Amino acid sequence: xxxxxxxxxRKKSLTNFKIDYEYYFCTVQLTAPNIMKxxxxxxxxxxxxxAPALLICLSAFSFNAMASAESHLTDTVxxxxxxxxxxxxxxxxxxxxxxxxxxYSRGADGSFxxxxxxxxxxxxxxxxxxxxxxxxxKAVLTRSxxxxxxxxxxxxxxxxxxxxxxxxxxxxxLPDRVIRERVGGTARRPKYRTVxxxxxxxxxxxxxxxxxxxxxxxxxxxxxxxxxGESDLGDALDPDDPVVVILTNExxxxxxxxxxxxxxxxxxxxxxxxxxxxxxxxxxxxxxLCHAAMPSVLVETGYINNPEDEEYLNSEAGQTEIVNSxxxxxxxxxxxxxxxxxx
Ligand SMILES: [Zn+2]
Numbered sequence: 246x247x248x249x250x251x252x253x254x255r256k257k258s259l260t261n262f263k264i265d266y267e268y269y270f271c272t273v274q275l276t277a278p279n280i281m282k283x284x285x286x287x288x289x290x291x292x293x294x295x296a297p298a299l300l301i302c303l304s305a306f307s308f309n310a311m312a313s314a315e316s317h318l319t320d321t322v323x324x325x326x327x328x329x330x331x332x333x334x335x336x337x338x339x340x341x342x343x344x345x346x347x348x349y350s351r352g353a354d355g356s357f358x359x360x361x362x363x364x365x366x367x368x369x370x371x372x373x374x375x376x377x378x379x380x381x382x383k384a385v386l387t388r389s390x391x392x393x394x395x396x397x398x399x400x401x402x403x404x405x406x407x408x409x410x411x412x413x414x415x416x417x418x419l420p421d422r423v424i425r426e427r428v429g430g431t432a433r434r435p436k437y438r439t440v441x442x443x444x445x446x447x448x449x450x451x452x453x454x455x456x457x458x459x460x461x462x463x464x465x466x467x468x469x470x471x472x473x474g475e476s477d478l479g480d481a482l483d484p485d486d487p488v489v490v491i492l493t494n495e496x497x498x499x500x501x502x503x504x505x506x507x508x509x510x511x512x513x514x515x516x517x518x519x520x521x522x523x524x525x526x527x528x529x530x531x532x533x534l535c536h537a538a539m540p541s542v543l544v545e546t547g548y549i550n551n552p553e554d555e556e557y558l559n560s561e562a563g564q565t566e567i568v569n570s571x572x573x574x575x576x577x578x579x580x581x582x583x584x585x586x587x588x
Contacts, residue, residue, distance in 0.1 A: 328579040331375055331384045332408035332539070335368035336415040337361035338393025347395025353418035355549035355558075360416040363558045365391065367546060368414050370568045378572050379579065404538065410507065410578070411541035412571065416549040416558060417451055419444040448554055449522030450515050451545040452508035455496055503540035507578050511544060514570035521547075544571070 337352030338361050352360030368386060375384035385406040387399040394402075403411055421441040430436035508526045516523050546567050547554035557563035579585075 326582050328382055328409050328575075328582055330406055330408045330410075331382060331575060332387060332403040332406065332411045333368045333372045333375070333384050334387040334399055334403075334411060334413040335361075335364040335389075336413060336543075337364060338388055339391050341392045344393070345395060345398070347397045349393045349395055351393070353416060353549050355416075355418075355555040356552065358549065358555060358559050360418070360549050361391065361393070363416055363546070363549065363564075364414045365389075367558075367564050367567055370564055371412070371414070371571055374568050374572045375575065379576055382575070382579065408539050410575070411539050412507075412575075413541070413543040415543060415545050416547060417447060417545040418548060418550045419447040443550065445548075445551050447548040448551050449524055450512065450547060451524040452512055452526045453543040453545065454504050454508055454526055454528055455493075455501060455541070500538075500540045503578075503582070504542055506581070507540055507574065508542040508544075510574035510577050511542065511571055514574050515567070518573070519566050519570055 337350050339351065340349040352364070354360070365388070369389065372384040372386050375382055383406075385402065385408065387402045388394040422444050424440055424442055425437045426440045428436050428438045505526065512523050512525060515521050547558045547563075549555050549558060558567075
């Protein structure tokens with residue numbers, strides 16, 4: 246978990262940053278720049294050659310306005326396209342002993358549960374529901390036990406199975422606020438101590454979509470808040486690197502619109518049918534960047550450190566409701582993309 250020195254009014258943007266760090270750490274940071282560059286070149290080749298591959302990039306860039314603009318599908322029906330395989334990605338896990346080299350992350354903790362178990366429970370239900378309720382669509386899990394799977398392997402699984410859509414299941418969590426509390430001293434020389442205060446105010450869903458560049462505002466926000474334990478956020482994938490730029494353009498051209506579309510469809514189901522709060526769609530400043538070959542969305546299904554959300558996320562009824570919303574959204578997406586429905 247990330248430690249952040251902050252004030253209360255910066256909480257909102259830091260929520261997003263926490264997610265950034267988590268993904269960055271488990272996917273990008275440990276890769277040496279040169280190796281990354283070579284990998285990116287291969288990815289680029291794959292993307293251009295239409296080989297199955299996966300790209301998720303997240304950067305701090307608001308999609309709120311763009312989301313509605315891009316949700317209209319005037320030119321998205323692809324002749325002959327069939328949605329055949331959905332990759333269902335349960336975030337995090339427990340790193341196994343003798344795990345292969347790669348990026349692993351245990352995820353956030355609630356008061357009585359943890360993210361990695363909730364994401365697995367939802368993903369297992371989602372896989373079954375997709376195969377039962379959406380004719381002709383196969384759902385492939387990136388992990389099916391509590392053992393974590395490296396991000397590299399998750400991408401491989403998506404690619405090997407020729408996924409058409411990548412849905413990553415996660416839970417959100419707000420970092421503790423760190424405040425200074427006066428503990429005595431004199432008027433001229435007051436004494437303070439630092440206190441960590443849990444912040445349980447986050448509630449509802451959030452959808453994360455690829456975007457490359459961190460906004461200046463977000464950069465400044467992070468610098469101003471002196472994030473501890475974070476060294477070189479974003480260094481591994483340089484937004485000015487021509488390879489990254491080309492990859493990003495390729496992603497934008499081929500997959501961003503549909504990523505925004507599926508995120509909007511799920512968001513609509515959760516808000517309009519389930520009546521839950523949502524923070525909407527957002528680009529994020531940390532890249533979960535793999536090979537670019539399918540639309541992708543990361544669903545923060547709720548805040549595991551919010552008591553009500555934690556109950557909901559752990560309940561059979563809550564998990565089923567989330568799964569059903571995602572399945573209805575995928576069904577609409579499939580109909581749109583295949584030109585067979587009215588949605
Ligand atoms: Zn997560």
